[in-house]
Amino acid sequence: MPDPNSTDRTGVSALHRPTPVDRFIAHRPNGGTEPLITVTDLVRNYPRPRTSLLKRAEVVRALRGVSLEVRPGERFGIVGESGCGKSTLLRIIAALDRATSGQVVVDGTDITRLPERRLRFLRENLQLVFQDPMSSLDPRMRVRDIIAEPLVVQGHPASGQRVRELLDAVGLSADAGDRYPHQFSGGQRQRISIARALAPNPKILVADEPVSALDVSVRAQVLNLISDLVDELNLTLVFVSHDLSVVRHVCDRVAVMHAGEIVETGTTGEVYAAPRHRYTRRLVSAIPTLPKALAGATTADLLTTPDPPKGAPA
Ligand SMILES: Nc1ncnc2c1ncn2[C@@H]1O[C@H](COP(=O)(O)OP(=O)(O)OP(=O)(O)O)[C@@H](O)[C@H]1O
């Protein structure tokens, strides 16, 4: 039985088939360097529950005018503390929530006010991976049906061969398809979520804290898997984390969010080495354990080895 956490894969190239978006990008006059996602001045206010009939309803200002661009093939990170609006931003980019104002253009189409029936191109080309695979995978379905479901929903044939290719690509053996989500470890369940997200052959993978719920020693393996798949399948990645060292490992560029706003954007190397904003400096100074896990430390090592002093190289 192959090691289920191994990233040694053979089926990746078989996964990629040209899509209409490939052809679209190939024929762009500038060779596909125009942004694939453009977010302009995005605002999202949520009503706060009323505490008194006499008081006016207040709002939570989850996004306060966010603008960003993601270019084709880029690995774009969004980092910031809990509640700063990261998931809200992703949900609006994926058209799972609507903006109060502002605009989101994906692949040349303004999706901000498009009705659901005209969002098919987005549903096929943009797929999401969430933080907690246990709640995002239906416990009553076998893994092969979970992986095939996005294909079936979109009216595509879902062959056993395709499911085996996807399982292979995420480092799981073909017999994993016969089992149920609760029969896997957290890291393996996240591999299943990734296989499911790749099933419709998307161009854009959006990952919302995909490793935060995982044991720290498994995090590195799942991050490496995402990174390899993004490279080999030529995906554009939007990756959210509250941990800058995780984003640094996976992304080329990063936007730092604070209280519904982007306070700093740059290459991950620049932002990590020379943070300009006070809030980013705070993020950088919180040295997490991930670099050690990436260097091969086991959970036991991480629990017994003290963290290096602040400011020391990781
Ligand atoms: N559907 C909703 N209704 C009301 N308020 C919401 C809703 N969704 C998010 N919020 C509020 O918007 C703000 C931003 O939430 P969001 O989930 O985007 O943060 P986040 O950065 O993803 O946090 P975390 O790191 O904890 O996942 C929070 O104050 C949250 O309580």
Ligand SMILES: [Mg+2]
């Ligand atoms: Mg979130």
